Amino acid sequence: MLRSMHGSTLTEMRLRTVRVECYAGGRADQTPRRIGLDGHEHVVARLLEESVEESLASNQQSRRYKVLTEEGLVLEVVRSSDGTWRLVS
Numbered sequence: 001m002l003r004s005m006h007g008s009t010l011t012e013m014r015l016r017t018v019r020v021e022c023y024a025g026g027r028a029d030q031t032p033r034r035i036g037l038d039g040h041e042h043v044v045a046r047l048l049e050e051s052v053e054e055s056l057a058s059n060q061q062s063r064r065y066k067v068l069t070e071e072g073l074v075l076e077v078v079r080s081s082d083g084t085w086r087l088v089s
Helices: none
Strands: 001-008 009-014 015-017 019-024 032-035 040-054 061-068 074-079 084-087
Touching: 032 061, 032 074
Parallel strands: none
Antiparallel strands: 001 009, 015 084, 019 032, 032 040, 040 061, 061 074, 074 084
């Protein structure tokens, strides 16, 4: 479970592990290209948002990506500092 502060509202988000294939560009950052979810592979058509978040408690970073798939789905995935990818729902 991940807690996030949006404005003045604290929300809890349920996270589930997903498979993500990435493209590593000129920088060390990894950009999602395919997301495996419920036995289906979703091809990323466009990156909508990207952010880096740091936990104050553990001093670890995670990367958050919001993507649009070729099917028109908007998915938000988080890559934790241990390399695990999770879908935010």
